[in-house]
Amino acid sequence: xxxxxxxxxxxxxxxxxxxxxxxxxxxxxxxxxxxxxxxxxxxxxxxxxxxxxxxxxxxxxxxxxxxxxxxxxxxxxxxxxxxxxxxxxxxxxxxxxxxxxxxxxxxxxxxxx
Amino acid sequence: xxxxxxxxxxxxxxxxxxxxxxxxxxxxxxxxxxxxxxxxxxxxxxxxxxxxxxxxxxxxxxxxxxxxxxxxxxxxxxxxxxxxxxxxxxxxxxxxxxxxxxxxxxxxxxxxxx
Numbered sequence: 520x521x522x523x524x525x526x527x528x529x530x531x532x533x534x535x536x537x538x539x540x541x542x543x544x545x546x547x548x549x550x551x552x553x554x555x556x557x558x559x560x561x562x563x564x565x566x567x568x569x570x571x572x573x574x575x576x577x578x579x580x581x582x583x584x585x586x587x588x589x590x591x592x593x594x595x596x597x598x599x600x601x602x603x604x605x606x607x608x609x610x611x612x613x614x615x616x617x618x619x620x621x622x623x624x625x626x627x628x629x630x631x632x
Numbered sequence: 633x634x635x636x637x638x639x640x641x642x643x644x645x646x647x648x649x650x651x652x653x654x655x656x657x658x659x660x661x662x663x664x665x666x667x668x669x670x671x672x673x674x675x676x677x678x679x680x681x682x683x684x685x686x687x688x689x690x691x692x693x694x695x696x697x698x699x700x701x702x703x704x705x706x707x708x709x710x711x712x713x714x715x716x717x718x719x720x721x722x723x724x725x726x727x728x729x730x731x732x733x734x735x736x737x738x739x740x741x742x743x744x745x746x
Contacts, residue, residue, distance in 0.1 A: 523674075561739055565734050618688060618735075619688055620735065621677070622675050
């Protein structure tokens with residue numbers, strides 16, 4: 520069975536500071552990895568994904584995540600955050616055979632001016 | 633191209649009642665999944681439909697059931713509602729039933745059971 524652990528339930532940070540949101544997963548099979556963002560009262564939006572190839576993946580709004588197989592991690596980073604990045608961030612895995620997404624419990628990123 | 637739309641956006645039901653939530657998939661998507669997101673939690677997979685057949689189910693009791701129609705829209709039905717069923721219900725569609733393709737989520741239906 521797969522599982523996802525997001526160790527930080529909340530991450531407060533000042534605007535323009537760097538941030539890292541941690542994600543570790545457990546799986547006995549190869550997986551795909553995803554980061555989703557959820558703004559208040561909205562559904563989930565895909566931020567970035569790792570399927571194969573380069574272990575560093577980037578989004579269009581400055582976030583990046585690195586797949587580390589040995590540490591079973593997929594941490595999300597951004598070198599300089601904006602107020603508008605305030606949201607809930609979910610890490611998720613799906614294995615190569617099924618489609619279902621297994622989500623972590625989420626990390627609330629709060630950016631202060 | 634229209635996105636995934638869900639209706640209603642909010643709903644209040646009494647314990648023991650039945651509820652039907654609806655989802656219109658994004659154009660061209662033939663796979664629909666439903667998730668339950670309790671307050672402060674990550675979404676939990678309920679089940680998935682591909683071409684009108686259920687092809688995956690999470691750890692939810694049989695009173696959670698669904699349908700997918702020929703136009704790939706979908707319904708989630710919950711019978712004998714319990715207080716713990718209060719949650720945000722999310723529908724997601726994808727263009728095929730193969731892992732790794734992006735799932736597009738609707739804005740969800742907020743169900744409150746009193």
